[in-house]
Amino acid sequence: MTDNEYHFLKTLPERQKEELFSMGSPSIEMRKKQLLKLKTILLEREEDLMKALYSDLGKPSFESFSSEIAVLLNEIDYVCKHIATWNRPEGSRHLRLGYVEAFKKKRHPYGSVLIVGSWNYPVQLTLMPAIGAIAGGNFCVIKPSEHAPATAELLKEIINQAFPPEQLYVVTGNAQTASLLTSAPFDLIFFTGSEQTGKAVAAQAAKQLTPVILELGGKNPCIIDETGFSTAAIKEIIWGKFLNAGQTCIAPDTLFVHHSIYEKTLDEISASISAFYGDQPEASGDYGRICTDAHFQKVAAFIGQGHVRHGGAYDRKNRFISPTVLTDIKPGSPILQEEIFGPVLPVIPYTDMRTLLSSGNLQRDALTGYIFSKNKSRIQLFSEYMRSPTISVNQVIQHAASPHIAFGGVGRSGYGAYHGKAGFLAFSYEKTDYQTYHYLRFQGKFPPYSDRNMKALKKVRRWLL
Structure with a gap:
C-alpha cells in the first residue's frame, strides 16, 4: 500500500462524515435512488458476478443467482417499498404536573459505516448490510474478503465506478488493510466472519468506542x-x-x-x-x-x-x-x-x-x-x-432469504441483526427532539434542597410520570 493509498483510506471516513454533515441526513428519495442504482448494477453485471463466484468457489449459476443475487434484489425492492414508513417521525405530547412536554422521535444515521464482508457468500454478505446502511442514511466503506479475490475485484470495479467515494467505496486488500480500516474513525463497523476474527474486530473497535455488529457462525x-x-x-x-x-x-x-x-x-x-x-x-x-x-x-x-x-x-x-x-x-x-x-x-x-x-x-x-x-x-x-x-x-x-425476518446471532454467534426493517434499525439510532411548555414552575427542584421540598416531591411524584 502506497503512502497516498494509506492517507486516502485513513481520511475517507472523515470525508464521508463531512459530506453527510454538509447535506444533512439523506432524503428518502436519495436513499431509494442509491438503492435502485445498486439494483441496476446487480442486474447489468449478473453474468460477470456469477463468473466471479464460480472462479472463487466453483459455485453453480443457479446457486449464485438464488442465494446471492436474487436475495439482494428482493431486499432492495422490500426496503424501497417500506423505508418511508420506517423513517416516519413519531410525535407525542403529555401533560405533567405544572407543564406539558412534547417530543418527536426520528431515526438518524450513524454516519460513516465500515462493512467487512465474508468469502463464503461474497456478494450477498457484502452488499446485504450495505443495503441496510444506505437505508439508514449512512455512507459506507466496504471491504470484501480477500479470500474471494475475483468477486472482490469485480465489486470494487462496479461499485467505485457507479458511486462517489464520499458515499460508497469498495476497498480490496488483505488482513493488514482490514486492520487499518477497523482502526479508522468510523461511526459503526459491521463484520461478517469467524468468531476469532470477530473478537479481534470488536477489541480494536472498543479502543475508539465504535459500535460493532458481529455476524459470526456456530454449530447449528x-x-x-x-x-x-x-x-x-x-x-x-x-x-x-x-x-x-x-x-x-x-x-x-x-x-x-x-x-x-x-x-x-x-x-x-x-x-x-x-x-x-x-x-x-x-x-x-x-x-x-x-x-x-x-x-x-x-x-x-x-x-x-x-x-x-x-x-x-x-x-x-x-x-x-x-x-x-x-x-x-x-x-x-x-x-x-x-x-x-x-x-x-x-x-x-x-x-x-x-x-x-x-x-x-x-x-x-x-x-x-x-x-x-x-x-x-x-x-x-x-x-x-x-x-x-x-x-x-x-x-x-x-x-x-426473507426480508421479513431479522438475521443475526447471540452469544458466540454474534450480536446485532439486519435484513429488512431490522437492517434499517441496525444502521440508525433514535434521536429525540424534546420540548416543554411550562405553566407552573416547581421551585423546590433547585438547590438548596430541604426536607420540606422532599416531602412535597414524594407527594407529587406519581404525577411526574
Missing part, C-alpha cells in the same frame, strides 16, 4: 425425530447442508436422528446425495468447491474422525471434498466441538429428546436451530432450549 444443530422423517425432509436437510459445498453459516452442522429411524435416515441421505450430485460429484456442475487451501485442509481433516458412511473422497489440487456422511464419532472429537463449515455431515443417534438437550452436545447460541417433527411439545421444548434468534421447523436455510 438439526434434529429429526421419528415423526419428522420423510424423503422430502431428508432432501431439505441434504440440500441445506451441501449448498455452497457446506460453506454456509446457517447450514445444519450436525444431524441428530432418533434411533428408531437412524438406519433408514442414513440410507435416505445417501440416496438424496446421489440424486443431487450423482455417483461422481466431482464431475457435477451443481456442486461447488472449497474456497481456500487452508480451509480445505481443516475440513478434510474432519473426515478421519468417524466412519465414512457416504463419500469421503477429496482432491487437494482442485479443493474438492465430496459430500461426506460420518457415523460412529468418538465423544470429544474436534468435529463435535468446532464449526465444520464444509461438506461433512456427522449423523448421531439419540433415544430421548430431553436427554439429548441436556447432554451439552448442542450449541444453544448457534445462529439457528433446526427440528423436523410433527410433535408440537417437542418443537416447543427445542425452541425453549435454544438461545438462537431463529428456530426453523421442518425447513432449513429458507428463513435467511
